[in-house]
Amino acid sequence: MYTNGDIFVGEVIGTAILILFGAGVCAAVTLHHSKAKGAGWVVIAFGWGMGVLAGAYTAAPLSGGHLNPAVTVGSAIAGGTPWSKVPLYVLAQMIGAAVGAVLAWALYYAQFAANAERATAQPTLGIFSTGPEIRKPAANLVTEVIATAGLVLPLLCFGQNKGIGIGQVPGAQAGVYGSGINVLLVALLVVGIGLSLGGPTGYAINPARDLGPRLVHAVLPIPNKGSSDWGYAWIPVVGPLIGAVLSGLVYRLAF
Template structure:
């Protein structure tokens, strides 16, 4: 099996199991309905672990464009393979979303709320605040990738490392997931969101494309910077890319801060005239 096929299959497993737990908890007349955030967090952690177990020895089990870019920025993954990995991850995420749609087919019609249906596929903010939302995704992905890099300096009993990665995802979900749903993976959000938009899901609403850039930009910046930060702080190798990316992050945060102030003023004006 090629590494690209492995990334496709691993990401498909990740999204099928992760989206599956969201569907089970969110959709009506599921036995898991309303079982809570801890169940979702554990489900996503196990989904990541199973995906890594499945293809780790073949492709390294990135399963996430943010991880792929972080490794490329560190010089330990070839840049020429980055586009193929990211495309495979996106296609795998789309395939995983299709599996979830088919598996829970009768339950879509039983669930009236359109936002609940979208939450099975894509993340969204608990409070709509561009600056805080982007920063939240940056922080979650930064810690995720930094911890992944740190794991390499530790010895684990054979076969245990994927499970530890899964527990890392659980930890991030429980600690930081309550703000944006912790995408921490552009493929995890964009691929299923696209399937929500394209597939004839009964009673679905809009796919909230207005927000879709946040779980792409935040994780890519946070993950890439984590790779360069690890290289600089843990390895003592500071590259120009470190400072360039840091500058880009500052610019993005300043722009989103401005957006948040404008958005807040717009909402205030709207309330005054309602």
Template sequence: MSPILGEIVGTMILIIFGGGVVANVSLKKSKAEGGGWIVVALGWGLAVAMGVYAVGSVSGAHLNPAVTLGMAAIGEFSWSQVPGYILAQMLGGFLGGVIVYFQFLPHWEKTEDKAVKLGVFSTDPAIPHTLSNLLSEFIGTAVLLVGLLAIGANKFTEGLNPLIVGFLIVAIGLSLGGTTGYAINPARDLGPRLAHFFLPISGKGGSNWKYAWIPVVGPILGGVFGALLYEVLFEGKVTAFFWSWTVLSAVVLAAAHFAGKRGTHSLRHGERIKN
């Protein structure tokens, strides 16, 4: 198996188990309906662990463009391989979403809530707020990269590393995930969101493209920042890239803040005109 195929298969496994647990606890008539947030967080942690176990020896099991870019940013991965890995991850996410759709085929019609159906495939904010939502994804992914690099710096009993990575995902979900659903992975959100858009899901509604940029941009900014921050904190390496990326992240967050304020103002102005 080639590394590219490994990333496709690993990300597909990630979404089969991760999207699957969301479908299991949220779609009507599922025996696991109402399982709750702890079940979802545990399911996603195991999803990541299983994906890493499956293809870790083949591709390194990035399964996440933010991880790929973060590793490249600190010289742990070749920039020439980045485009292929990211495309493979997106394809794997899409295929995983398609498989989840077929697994729960009769349950889509039984579920009336369009947002619940979309939630099986992609994330959305508990409170829509552009800056806060982007910042949540930034922080969650930065924590992910710092955690992954810290785990990699430790020696565990052979074969336990993927399970420890799974625990890290569970910790992020339980502690930080309630704000946006913790995409912390552009392929985890955009790939399945595309599947939602193309699949003939009964009564599915829109794919919420207005929000879709946040779980892509936030994890990319946060992932690279987290990897660079790890170098600063644990290795004492302060590079020009770190400062440049910090400034870039601050500019994007500031732009998101002002864009969100303009959107809120426009909405309120429209409501006043309507009334």
């Protein structure tokens, strides 16, 4: 059982690393005067996947490396995380996501400034948070539900193989994977979700990943940053949570 202090520290640090990598790769391919400008969607998907890899490996010994309220809720429904620990996990994930967004902004500070000076400067919210290509709330919500279920249910099944922490549930049997392989599988899964399911909405699949950086975008002094789009902000929170609940219930019924 993880201690409260370890959970808090692990989830703050791990989620900060996740968002530093994720927002960092979005900044790299978006901002002018970045050497990766225009590198494209495949690079973004792998950047986020490597963020999951680095963040989860770092946090796993302390907290299990959830890094995502949807993962925490799905694990709690499946019986792997005590409900009494869920608020602490979510608080730490939100703080870590905000910290990671600030670090990414600091790292690309000069590029943000140069981007704002151009006559063709684009809003920067997409570096921090998600947004749909076609704004249809019902369809956008369904996309996030399905994509998150595509993360959480396989992740709970990975936990049957007694890898480090992530998604483990009571009664899990030792499987074919070694101690650290589950984290690599989750990272590759996130890359696959980005490539296959991320096109419509940008695949939040994580309420903290979207809401924490969106709050940071709203308060940071970024010139010409554009709107933080609070009218859309509920979808990357509610959709992943619904997907997590469905995944946890399916796991309990089927496995």
